[in-house]
Amino acid sequence: xxxxxxxxxxxxxxxxxxxxxxxxxxxxxxxxxxxxxxxxxxxxxxxxxxxxxxxxxxxxxxxxxxxxxxxxxxxxxxxxxxxxxxxxxxxxxxxxxxxxxxxxxxxxxxxxxxxxxxxxxxxxxxxxxxxxxxxxxxxxxxxxxxxxxxxxxxxxxxxxxxxxxxxxxxxxxxxxxxxxxxxxxxxxxxxxxxxxxxxxxxxxxxxxxxxxxxxxxxxxxxxxxxxxxxxxxxxxxxxxxxxxxxxxxxxxxxxxxxxxxxxxxxxxxxxxxxxxxxxxxxxxxxxxxxxxxxxxxxxxxxxxxxxxxxxxxxxxxxxxxxxxxxxxxxxxxxxxxxxxxxxxxxxxxxxxxxxxxxxxxxxxxxxxxxxxxxxxxxxxxxxxxxxxxxxxxxxxx
Numbered sequence: 001x002x003x004x005x006x007x008x009x010x011x012x013x014x015x016x017x018x019x020x021x022x023x024x025x026x027x028x029x030x031x032x033x034x035x036x037x038x039x040x041x042x043x044x045x046x047x048x049x050x051x052x053x054x055x056x057x058x059x060x061x062x063x064x065x066x067x068x069x070x071x072x073x074x075x076x077x078x079x080x081x082x083x084x085x086x087x088x089x090x091x092x093x094x095x096x097x098x099x100x101x102x103x104x105x106x107x108x109x110x111x112x113x114x115x116x117x118x119x120x121x122x123x124x125x126x127x128x129x130x131x132x133x134x135x136x137x138x139x140x141x142x143x144x145x146x147x148x149x150x151x152x153x154x155x156x157x158x159x160x161x162x163x164x165x166x167x168x169x170x171x172x173x174x175x176x177x178x179x180x181x182x183x184x185x186x187x188x189x190x191x192x193x194x195x196x197x198x199x200x201x202x203x204x205x206x207x208x209x210x211x212x213x214x215x216x217x218x219x220x221x222x223x224x225x226x227x228x229x230x231x232x233x234x235x236x237x238x239x240x241x242x243x244x245x246x247x248x249x250x251x252x253x254x255x256x257x258x259x260x261x262x263x264x265x266x267x268x269x270x271x272x273x274x275x276x277x278x279x280x281x282x283x284x285x286x287x288x289x290x291x292x293x294x295x296x297x298x299x300x301x302x303x304x305x306x307x308x309x310x311x312x313x314x315x316x317x318x319x320x321x322x323x324x325x326x327x328x329x330x331x332x333x334x335x336x337x338x339x340x341x342x343x344x345x346x347x348x349x350x351x352x353x354x355x356x357x358x359x360x361x362x363x364x365x366x367x368x369x370x371x372x373x374x375x376x377x378x379x380x381x382x383x384x385x386x387x388x389x390x391x392x393x394x395x396x397x
Contacts, residue, residue, distance in 0.1 A: 038075040038325075038332065041098035043109030043119060044133075046083040049212050049237045050111045052265055053310045054083075057133050060314030061108070063302055072318070073325035080104055084115050091118025099126050105332045106131070108317055111310075113137035113156070113183040120149055129324065129332060129339070133317040134310060137183045141361035143392030147339050150360045152316045154282055156184050158388035159259045160191020162366035163232065163280040166382040167192075167257060168199020172229050175201060175257075178219055179234040181208035188234045188259055196232075204228050214242040220250045228254060236261040241269045248273035260369065260376065265308040267374045274371040283309040283351040284367040284378040292350035312350050316362075319347050319354070359390030 044054035065077045080102045084094050098104045107123055107130045110116050116135030123130040124146040136156035179185030193203045204226050207219050223231050231254050235243045240262050260281025299307040327341030328334040346355045355363040366383040369376040
């Protein structure tokens with residue numbers, strides 16, 4: 001089957017061979033001139049369900065570097081892009097292609113939690129500076145945390161906890177949760193249930209379907225039978241578009257809630273069907289700070305479309321990387337010093353204040369939004385400097 005990655009077919013074959021050749025001597029890296037270009041690998045989805053998410057992250061990353069004159073901490077930046085296709089079985093091979101085949105100095109990836117799990121295992125062994133701009137698998141910044149791996153997005157459970165907290169505080173007493181049957185969905189509804197129950201609510205039923213199935217009718221009928229006060233759902237990308245339209249067409253009369261990924265990046269595609277959907281996320285279009293206003297203008301001017309949460313995560317990925325590079329004068333061989341600087345990074349983001357937890361997960365605000373006229377309108381801040389518990393992470397010990 002022809003590869004859909006950014007690498008040529010010949011290059012893919014060459015890299016596969018290279019990966020096999022270095023197996024006995026893993027992750028031996030050549031010396032290089034610190035004044036030369038810094039090679040950054042982007043392992044993101046550029047095709048399939050999550051393609052638009054990968055593109056938004058990439059655009060923001062490239063915009064950040066462009067605004068810095070093409071360099072960070074005195075090092076010119078070059079990118080190597082690889083389409084991971086949101087295929088977990090290919091995750092380890094693709095990571096090895098970038099680390100051993102392309103000899104990238106920094107790895108950025110990815111969107112799909114299953115792919116991120118495979119990527120993290122290889123990156124952890126290599127000790128390479130690695131930043132995760134989206135995939136929220138809880139374990140990555142809990143039991144499987146690593147000193148060289150940082151996240152600039154969220155933990156799935158963290159988003160679920162904030163959403164459940166917001167729903168309980170809104171006086172809602174019953175909910176049905178519905179999501180894809182994979183790590184991201186299950187962890188978000190688990191977090192939601194924990195906080196919602198603690199706040200006096202009750203989850204009547206948790207419904208799942210296989211990823212990336214987009215046949216929702218039987219589940220919608222089941223939700224109608226339960227008659228909860230709200231439906232709490234996680235879908236994203238193209239699946240979210242189909243779900244929101246099907247949900248509106250079903251005319252259940254039950255308000256739809258979810259983590260912000262349900263609507264982010266698909267506002268225009270869902271049209272009027274999305275009006276009234278409430279979501280909780282660490283970003284809202286109209287967060288009122290200078291950084292967000294400037295970011296939204298610059299991104300829209302550059303790409304003729306407004307940014308979404310995925311773009312913000314890409315932007316902050318580069319803010320975090322720059323903080324680490326500045327601390328070592330661009331010398332990525334000084335890994336311990338670089339990781340120490342990234343571990344204590346604190347900066348102003350379009351999303352609000354950004355800090356890093358001991359487990360390398362963002363400490364951030366969460367916002368309740370409502371989709372109206374193609375825009376996620378900010379209702380209120382529901383949690384400030386909200387951190388994932390980082391259960392099982394031993395980095396701080």
